Amino acid sequence: MRCPNCGTLMNRHAEKPIKDPHVPEGEVIASIHYCPRCGKVEAELEPLLNSEINFRE
Amino acid sequence: MNEARLLSIPVILGTTRKGRMSAHAAQFVFGQLQKREGVTTELIDIAELKLPVDDAGEAVKDPRFSAAMERADAIVIVSPEYNHSFPGLLKHVLDSCLKEYIHKAAGIVGVSAGVFGGARAIEHFQPVLRELGLVSIFWDVNFGTVEKVFDGNGQLLDHVYVRRTDKFLNELIWMAKVLRYGRENISLE
Numbered sequence A: 001m002r003c004p005n006c007g008t009l010m011n012r013h014a015e016k017p018i019k020d021p022h023v024p025e026g027e028v029i030a031s032i033h034y035c036p037r038c039g040k041v042e043a044e045l046e047p048l049l050n051s052e053i054n055f056r057e
Numbered sequence B: 001m002n003e004a005r006l007l008s009i010p011v012i013l014g015t016t017r018k019g020r021m022s023a024h025a026a027q028f029v030f031g032q033l034q035k036r037e038g039v040t041t042e043l044i045d046i047a048e049l050k051l052p053v054d055d056a057g058e059a060v061k062d063p064r065f066s067a068a069m070e071r072a073d074a075i076v077i078v079s080p081e082y083n084h085s086f087p088g089l090l091k092h093v094l095d096s097c098l099k100e101y102i103h104k105a106a107g108i109v110g111v112s113a114g115v116f117g118g119a120r121a122i123e124h125f126q127p128v129l130r131e132l133g134l135v136s137i138f139w140d141v142n143f144g145t146v147e148k149v150f151d152g153n154g155q156l157l158d159h160v161y162v163r164r165t166d167k168f169l170n171e172l173i174w175m176a177k178v179l180r181y182g183r184e185n186i187s188l189e
Helices: B022-034 B063-071 B088-094 B119-132 B160-185
Strands: A011-019 A027-034 A041-047 B011-013 B043-045 B074-080 B104-111 B134-136 B141-143
Touching: A011 B160, B011 B022, B022 B043, B022 B074, B022 B104, B022 B141, B022 B160, B074 B088, B074 B119, B074 B160, B088 B119, B104 B119, B104 B160, B119 B134, B141 B160
Parallel strands: B011 B043, B011 B074, B074 B104, B104 B134, B104 B141
Antiparallel strands: A011 A027, A027 A041
16 A cells, blocks of 8 residues: 555554444454555455454354 | 654643643653653643544544544553543543554553552553553553642652653653554564
8 A cells, every 4th residue: 555645655564353333243354554654544444254253153 | 763753752631620630740741751852742631622422433533633643653641540440531532543553652641649640540541552552561650649749830849750750751762663663664464
């Protein structure tokens, strides 16, 4: 991902599960990107894969 | 690390209560941070944010607070202890952001009228900081019996807190540098 501020290639440094009541799995994953030049933070939401679900009924 | 950008370490004053002694502690830590080379800081008073309380989470995000958290490499949270925990409105403010916090350092300054200096509130912060993606440091500053630490004008009466705050800030700045290096250079596989 390119930084929307300065165009620098951002570093994808984290994946964080986020609770989301609007999806059947109850969670999505946010990929977190950081711009090494200006410090801009961006997040991309990705669906959770079946194999990544921790808690099941 | 990108040396061209100063480390940004805002101080969050985490109470809206009238007559709050935490304001003196926040001003003191803010002043100590201003003396550090290579660091830029700002004092964020949650009483001035006036977030709506008829919704929660990122739905009530304040653009100025969000921008400050995005700029931040670390945050200092100055919190009193209310009923053995931290103020609900402070949690409401912290919950309004998420991506802004990931892999950034957090240090807590506890304030109380009693002798423990907010130690129980600081413990309550730990699972919250973890879920927010913040990295908690192992130094705290505990302003216990705070009415004896500052006078009515906020002047520090007990100078032992200068050295304690120095130790706390040394660790916070170290962690902020390490985590910024990681955010800039180390990719998740």
